[in-house]
Amino acid sequence: MNNDNTESCQATGKFKTADELLSAYNALQSEFTKRCQSLKRLQAELDDLRAQADTARNAATERSGALSATDDDKAQNDAVQASVERGSERCDAPCELAVPDDILRHADEYAEILSAIPEVMNACIARYKKKLLGARTGFLSPSGAAVITPVARPKTLSDAKRLADDLLK
16 A cells, blocks of 8 residues: 555655646646737737838828928938937936836847838938947047057168167157
């Protein structure tokens, strides 16, 4: 009898009885069902957002298709300039926004969705250009500073010796 009890415990693992095992299985199945429903709901929301982004992209394409190439370039430049001016009015000081954790975790997906909206993309590009132009000061190059001075050429042998000694020190 003791041998049968040991075999029963080994068959059900950490559960003492088959009823406990069944109860745990049912709880696990319930949790799995909840998560599947949640995943389905989130997938539907994502599909809706993608559809909205596609609609916005198509509308922007139709609007820009109505303009000629030169008008389109001029309109885009005007929009960029206006967004730079608006951005400089609002964000001269560093902007501190409370960003939800979900957005931070899925930043690449949100960036892809927002970049489909031409106004958002133009504003981002304008802000980036302004940041690049603001970073340049004086004669600094992007990789470092360059100093241009005339090369000192020795006129006599003693001048050459002095320059060589200065270089070797």
